[in-house]
Amino acid sequence: MDKSKIVDELAAIVGREWVISDADELIVYECDGMTYLDKAVPDVVVLPDTTEQVAAVVKVCDREGLAVVPRGAGTGLSGGALPLKGGVMIGLNRMNRILEIDLPNQRAVVEPGLVNIALTQAVRDHGYFFAPDPASQTASSIGGNVAENAGGPHCLKYGATTMHILGLELVLSSGEIVQVGGKTLDVPGYDLTGLFVGSEGTFGICTKVIVRLVRQPEAVQTLLASFRGIEEASEVVSTIIAAGIIPSALELMDRHIIRALEEWLHIGYHEGAGAVLLIELDGPAAEIAAQARGIEGICRTQGVLDLRNAKDDQERALLWKGRKGAAAAVGRITHEYYLQDGVVPRTKLPYVLREIEAIGRRYDFLIANVFHAGDGNLHPLICFDSRREGELQRAIAAGAEIMKLCLSVGGSITGEHGIGMEKIDFMPLMYSPDDLDAMRKVRNAFDRTQRCNPGKLLPTSKSCVETSVAYRPHRIEREGLAQRY
Template sequence: MLTLYKGIPDVVVLPTSTAEVQAVVRICREARVPVVPRGSGTGLIGGATAPLGGVMVSLTRMTEILELDLVNRCATVQPGLINLWLTNAVRERGWFFAPDPSSQMVSSIGGNVATNAGGPHCLKYGITTNHVLGLEIVTGTGDVVSVGGKAADRPGYDLTGTMVGNEGTFGLVTAITVRLLHLPEAVKTALASFASLVEASEAVSAIIAAGIIPAALEMLDDAMIGAINAAVGKVYPDGAGAVLLIELDGPLAEVEAQAERVAAICRERNALLVTVARDEAERALLWKGRKEAAGAVGRITAAYLLQDAVVPRSKLPQIMREMVAISKRHNLLFANVFHAGDGNLHPLICYDDRKPGELERAQQANEELLHACIALGGSVSGEHGIGMDKAKNLPLQYADADLNFMFRLRRVFDPDGLMNPAKLLPSHPACGEGFRPSRPTLPAGTWV
């Protein structure tokens, strides 16, 4: 999937400070050269590629924890800091950083902010925007601005929320103040297996309807179970049509009571088997399978398209049926692993890129699935972002007036259309070619 979006920058720079980032942006603006921010490169939407050339600003050397303020339950970090490194730095003191995308071992916090990343535990704890208190940004005009901060209530516009998820189209984030949370007293992780995706989906709705909000509620289908078991050892039961990975955390007495209730609900919904991890080693194994799913699928397919659409949780059984129909119609295998608790789908549409026409068939299946999700009141993206991958699909979800408003907002921070062009928003003739600038040559002697 990642090779569908390519681009070669004219120059790559590796700044270490806000001042250096600002200098690069100002030079690029003067020379009318596109600026493409890049973190760890783990994104799935082509958001950190340079299709129009220009200057790629790699933030991989900006990895410092600038401040740990546990009194105020926050930390300020540079954008290149790896997500998991922050939790590792504070875990022994009883804290953690909640957003946990499956790539958290290698993805950067700046990239998480750019795409408003989620993760398995966003069901209970929320996505990245819920944990960002403040940002320092170099805008497309070359100005350094600070938005938000440690204070709980700040007057004026919520510019922090506006900046999270902008995918580098407003500017480059150079410092991030994030919220830290106390580690929960107790954690229990359960696995429930079902005969089908539909039955597992019905169990998801029943758990939430009972007033229980698990920390995580993940679903995997039989194709993904087989791939994971082949890649990392037998983690999940053979013969199941789907499994639910259910994690509960909080005060010990509450977690134990919820675990019993969740197990009972799953059995009421025809679960084939319900087990609870007996220790941290068993829990880690269950999560190892989930975290390595995208890599494990290489055991069953040469290539795949990874979807990130969303449907209302109550529509999960319906979209599962539709997914089966699309799979059969195009004669393509769908391998499912997704955040069932909030309806964020991640089917991997498997195809063989060595066979003529299979990529096109997979892309058609992908489009049909997106349309089905929108028809059920869903969204084209949950946590991966838009990038180059889904810009053309935004009109499925937004009216012209909505998109025009977004274009005008983008112009405020990036009046020249140089910041990560050809990303997030669809091409828009009414706005001219500002967001798709030509590929100029840097003037001789230009400092980069």
């Protein structure tokens, strides 16, 4: 292709200042929040402002046979926005408007580049919020949340992003603009909205999002329960769920996290705490009072060292500051860490946490844990130092073992970070070749050209491996930890 000609054509669509093609500037786009994968730069980055511009850009890509890689804020943690095969990256940051807020109907229509928290900020004073709250919510975009089906602490009660997305405007790989779903429920036909959420950019680009707005609860109560160790804390998680109490958030932090946080933010964790649970309840005041009594009873009979009840919003904010600063705090005790994401049935938490500790010992890594315990969504942080020979590879290998552990108890290889590039080789461990073929069929229906975010989410089918020129064995594949199909 004649790059300069294409750049000119794209510039004619979006304006010269919104096309990036200088090698120096493109470096910014060489990876997302997952920094341990091989970097890749797009040929061009385009920053369109309207759906029509997106469609026109995609049409050029279609004609030229170029890959199209959408990107929001670039906070993704599985390499979903990595332009593996170059091509045109479409940054959606300028499309960040709130198009409509319709409180009586509990809906908003927004553009994909809107930062998650901005929507809640816009409706907060009216008593509403946008429920998905990934840790990245002050930076990540709603379009990115849609692509990854983002989670967050409060999706224990409110559900992941998919439950809050009712309709989308899409630009398909042909450049065609299609509306799916709508403001109303049960739009006839296959649930294309539900399929698109979590498709990681492989179906096309969403240019408008119809979301559900949720009424703020009457009351909120935040508790911090300290336990001797992670096993006691995780047993309590299991008991709370088994008792039929579903808090709005139920987060666990282990001793490594507590120590790192205490030195940094002085939250005032109990001295003997080897693990803490951050428990938030929300809803009608009388209901959460009863739930709090239930939780207190469970904690007392299961060896709680200390149970702290946030007395006001200020203390609640402090307790959440600890939780939200957890990963950053770990940066203070290790040169770097590899953040994993896996899910297990909640009853399996005590066993799985013991095994993760054993994996840490086997690989000689400190593995810190801070995670969404209420829905069994683990986030082990494998602490390592890539300056030491072979440590990155070992950290990745330890991560792979944790994935296999999750699968061995009937869990999942990702609860909210997505497959992207990072976990593509684990897909065959979770799904049979036929299961994966069914996914390929869905992909083919949306994008027969396979040019939308190529190389993500789905491993290349066995028959395609020989013909795939770009194929290189992944690290974990070379080490025999995963097999490509």
